[in-house]
Amino acid sequence: MTLLPDIKPSDAACCGGGAGSSSSRSSSSSSSSTTGSHKGHVADGQGAGGSCCIGINCCTTAASSEMSIDETSSTSSGASVTKVTNNLGGFQPYNYKDAVAHANFAECQPIDIEFENVRYSVRKFSFPERKFVTKEILHGLNGNFRSGELTAIMGPSGAGKSTLLNVMSGFRARGVSGNLRVNGKPMSTNSERFRKLSCYIHQDDLLRPQLMVGEIMLMAAHLKLGFQITKAHKMNLIKHILSLLGLDHRFNVYTAKLSGGQKKRLAIALELISNPPVLYLDEPTTGLDSSSCSQCVALLKKLASQGHTIVCTIHQPSALIFEMFDKLYTVVDGHCMYQGPTRELVPFLADQQLVCPSYHNPADYLLEVAVGEHERDLKKLILAANKKYYEDADRYQYINTDDVQRLITTIKDNIEGNTLSKSSTDLPTVALAQFSAFEYVKPAANDLALEETKALNASPQPQLQTEQLQDGQQQQLPQPPQTLATQSQYFVNERDISSASFLMQYLLLMQRILVCARRNYFLLLARIVSHIFIGVIFGYLYMNVGNNAQSVLGNYVYLYGTTLLLVYTGKMAVVLTFPLEIDMLTREHFNRWYKLGPYFLSMISFEIPFQSFCAALYIIISVHLTGNDSSDSFRIYYFMLLGIMATLSAQAWGFFVGATLPTKLAVFLGPILAVMFSVFGFCSRYIDITPMFRWMWHLSYFRAGFHGALNAIYGMDRPFLECPDNTMYCHFRSPKVFLKYMMISDVHMSDCMLLMAIVIGVMHVLTLVTLWRKLNKR
Numbered sequence: 001m002t003l004l005p006d007i008k009p010s011d012a013a014c015c016g017g018g019a020g021s022s023s024s025r026s027s028s029s030s031s032s033s034t035t036g037s038h039k040g041h042v043a044d045g046q047g048a049g050g051s052c053c054i055g056i057n058c059c060t061t062a063a064s065s066e067m068s069i070d071e072t073s074s075t076s077s078g079a080s081v082t083k084v085t086n087n088l089g090g091f092q093p094y095n096y097k098d099a100v101a102h103a104n105f106a107e108c109q110p111i112d113i114e115f116e117n118v119r120y121s122v123r124k125f126s127f128p129e130r131k132f133v134t135k136e137i138l139h140g141l142n143g144n145f146r147s148g149e150l151t152a153i154m155g156p157s158g159a160g161k162s163t164l165l166n167v168m169s170g171f172r173a174r175g176v177s178g179n180l181r182v183n184g185k186p187m188s189t190n191s192e193r194f195r196k197l198s199c200y201i202h203q204d205d206l207l208r209p210q211l212m213v214g215e216i217m218l219m220a221a222h223l224k225l226g227f228q229i230t231k232a233h234k235m236n237l238i239k240h241i242l243s244l245l246g247l248d249h250r251f252n253v254y255t256a257k258l259s260g261g262q263k264k265r266l267a268i269a270l271e272l273i274s275n276p277p278v279l280y281l282d283e284p285t286t287g288l289d290s291s292s293c294s295q296c297v298a299l300l301k302k303l304a305s306q307g308h309t310i311v312c313t314i315h316q317p318s319a320l321i322f323e324m325f326d327k328l329y330t331v332v333d334g335h336c337m338y339q340g341p342t343r344e345l346v347p348f349l350a351d352q353q354l355v356c357p358s359y360h361n362p363a364d365y366l367l368e369v370a371v372g373e374h375e376r377d378l379k380k381l382i383l384a385a386n387k388k389y390y391e392d393a394d395r396y397q398y399i400n401t402d403d404v405q406r407l408i409t410t411i412k413d414n415i416e417g418n419t420l421s422k423s424s425t426d427l428p429t430v431a432l433a434q435f436s437a438f439e440y441v442k443p444a445a446n447d448l449a450l451e452e453t454k455a456l457n458a459s460p461q462p463q464l465q466t467e468q469l470q471d472g473q474q475q476q477l478p479q480p481p482q483t484l485a486t487q488s489q490y491f492v493n494e495r496d497i498s499s500a501s502f503l504m505q506y507l508l509l510m511q512r513i514l515v516c517a518r519r520n521y522f523l524l525l526a527r528i529v530s531h532i533f534i535g536v537i538f539g540y541l542y543m544n545v546g547n548n549a550q551s552v553l554g555n556y557v558y559l560y561g562t563t564l565l566l567v568y569t570g571k572m573a574v575v576l577t578f579p580l581e582i583d584m585l586t587r588e589h590f591n592r593w594y595k596l597g598p599y600f601l602s603m604i605s606f607e608i609p610f611q612s613f614c615a616a617l618y619i620i621i622s623v624h625l626t627g628n629d630s631s632d633s634f635r636i637y638y639f640m641l642l643g644i645m646a647t648l649s650a651q652a653w654g655f656f657v658g659a660t661l662p663t664k665l666a667v668f669l670g671p672i673l674a675v676m677f678s679v680f681g682f683c684s685r686y687i688d689i690t691p692m693f694r695w696m697w698h699l700s701y702f703r704a705g706f707h708g709a710l711n712a713i714y715g716m717d718r719p720f721l722e723c724p725d726n727t728m729y730c731h732f733r734s735p736k737v738f739l740k741y742m743m744i745s746d747v748h749m750s751d752c753m754l755l756m757a758i759v760i761g762v763m764h765v766l767t768l769v770t771l772w773r774k775l776n777k778r
């Protein structure tokens with residue numbers, strides 16, 4: 001098992017051509033269908049009295065270069081790679097638009113989601129009212145997200161877009177009520193079955209900067225697809241997805257060096273590995289320039305056109321991008337203000353006496369209405385939107401399967417009559433373009449048309465196919481190298497996915513940690529160097545105090561400083577880094593990359609030995625310089641064991657604090673807790689502690705570590721210490737006298753070890769439980 005894929009950059013760079021060249025004819029059919037929808041859109045808008053500027057009708061699109069498939073070759077890994085040449089015969093650099101237009105993603109199970117009366121409330125403490133209050137954010141939303149549709153959730157800032165996405169994806173489940181049906185069957189968003197259907201891509205991309213694109217993809221493929229699928233198959237799939245998303249040339253690039261748009265595409269590519277039927281994206285276009293924006297939406301549109309249900313929030317799309325969405329769901333103050341096909345928005349608003357001015361972006365106009373710029377009663381609009389939703393739902397219900405069958409038969413007739421290219425692999429899109437008036441036939445038509453597509457793909461294809469040209473001439477076109485069926489063979493069927501076992505997940509995550517640690521060695525090196533440095537400083541300050549009866553208090557301070565150092569370095573290293581880890585864990589776990597158990601085990605399998613190693617380094621150096629190693633060697637072993645246990649106890653607390661509190665709070669609450677344990681259980685004698693705080697003395701791992709260390713160095717019948725100047729009185733010549741004076745002569749080292757072992761175990765269990773709650777009680 002290797003994380004680092006054995007692929008050369010040249011191999012990866014080639015696969016862009018492979019996918020980008022899938023089929024020139026499917027592009028012609030899909031572009032004709034797109035044009036059809038543009039026309040329909042404008043007609044609708046104008047017919048209703050509105051005349052907003054929409055999509056390509058107001059923009060000039062760049063002329064696409066003519067491309068043809070030149071030759072097919074094989075890479076060293078055996079993958080079929082197709083070079084694409086332009087009409088000048090040169091090698092064509094990667095063309096994202098073409099690749100997206102020609103891309104064929106895998107078919108997937110069509111998923112229609114309907115929701116009814118969805119409400120979401122949060123419970124918060126109100127300081128002015130001095131009580132807990134419940135705030136409802138979503139107020140009984142109804143709607144549907146359908147297979148084959150790209151839906152945009154729009155609305156003003158703070159309207160509840162992200163909240164709706166979080167609720168619908170199951171990312172937020174607490175405080176949610178309402179009914180949800182998936183393909184007509186009731187389901188809970190918190191159920192495992194529902195979660196298996198979808199992936200959620202957050203607005204900010206949390207990608208590990210130390211990993212390269214290819215590595216992160218392979219890691220995700222191993223974790224998501226398991227090991228019943230060969231590595232070669234996974235590599236083919238990865239290359240295929242990366243080339244579809246225009247990232248193949250970034251295969252060997254660290255994710256830190258990707259642009260914003262590339263990171264976004266990589267985030268999508270990672271989730272496409274398991275080919276989820278439903279994709280939720282939170283503001284996928286935020287922070288992208290207009291070209292990256294339209295590339296990103298074009299990609300989503302293509303995914304939707306191949307059967308996925310795609311839902312994303314979007315802020316203020318340009319007219320061109322707005323036009324690319326099939327459907328719009330507008331949220332205003334937690335209510336739905338419009339839902340339905342994008343092209344029906346302008347007529348809908350016009351019906352409400354809101355006429356979108358000429359050459360005005362309907363998306364901008366909608367937002368102006370939503371923020372009240374057009375002085376319309378939003379309540380009326382919300383009511384009208386609900387009325388429209390129910391009317392549309394009725395229309396959908398009353399269309400029977402005979403109607404759908406009739407439509408499909410007509411499409412078949414069209415194909416046989418050669419009015420449409422038989423080679424089109426995008427039958428559902430063609431079917432829908434033909435019958436765009438019957439918008440709500442879509443789900444059923446999609447199912448039937450997909451079956452037809454499968455049947456067509458299964459039938460033997462002629463070597464050369466013909467396409468009817470506009471002027472009536474027949475021209476021979478080369479066979480596309482990969483049809484829908486062959487391209488999507490890389491995608492793994494849902495039933496073949498068996499995610500990696502516990503052990504394999506653990507090993508893969510361990511490998512990821514090691515690779516990241518090796519590449520981000522500066523932080524680890526800093527931890528090692530600081531322990532060595534402080535070991536030398538402490539050793540120098542308390543040089544040779546170990547066996548000197550006159551310097552017992554000096555040695556006491558050395559042991560005290562040692563405990564403090566080990567406790568702070570153990571705790572702070574994780575308190576500061578763990579909250580960021582939790583964000584990544586939340587996302588990867590939600591998208592079912594791995595389970596919590598292997599993740600946590602892999603993390604502590606690295607952190608525990610590393611922190612122990614740092615503590616041991618410090619102890620070896622300082623013990624030698626302070627002369628504490630001049631007595632029996634077993635004392636040093638005990639001292640080292642106690643020091644390591646103290647640092648690991650603090651580390652376990654650090655994990656717990658990091659998992660429980662946000663970083664800003666953890667940074668100062670962690671030390672406050674440490675000071676409390678220190679003052680009340682560590683640097684005071686038991687009788688000096690206020691009775692109210694004596695429980696801290698018993699529970700403090702600080703105290704256990706320190707008293708244990710004192711016991712290891714001065715206890716266990718240590719003989720008299722040296723008193724160098726015989727003329728002087730050495731009060732603590734007898735170690736027993738010193739321990740008695742410090743009131744710890746009855747403290748046993750074994751008790752201290754037991755207490756710290758319990759702290760380590762209990763705190764790790766508590767951290768695990770906290771994480772589990774965070775991940776599962778969202």
Ligand SMILES: Nc1ncnc2c1ncn2[C@@H]1O[C@H](COP(=O)(O)OP(=O)(O)OP(=O)(O)O)[C@@H](O)[C@H]1O
Nearest residue numbers: 122124135137155156157158159160161162163164
């Ligand atoms: N956990 C929460 N506690 C309290 N209020 C919340 C919580 N989550 C969301 N809200 C409130 O709900 C409203 C909707 O928030 P949401 O993030 O969904 O808005 P949005 O439409 O996505 O906004 P933006 O476009 O600015 O991201 C906001 O007023 C927000 O303050």
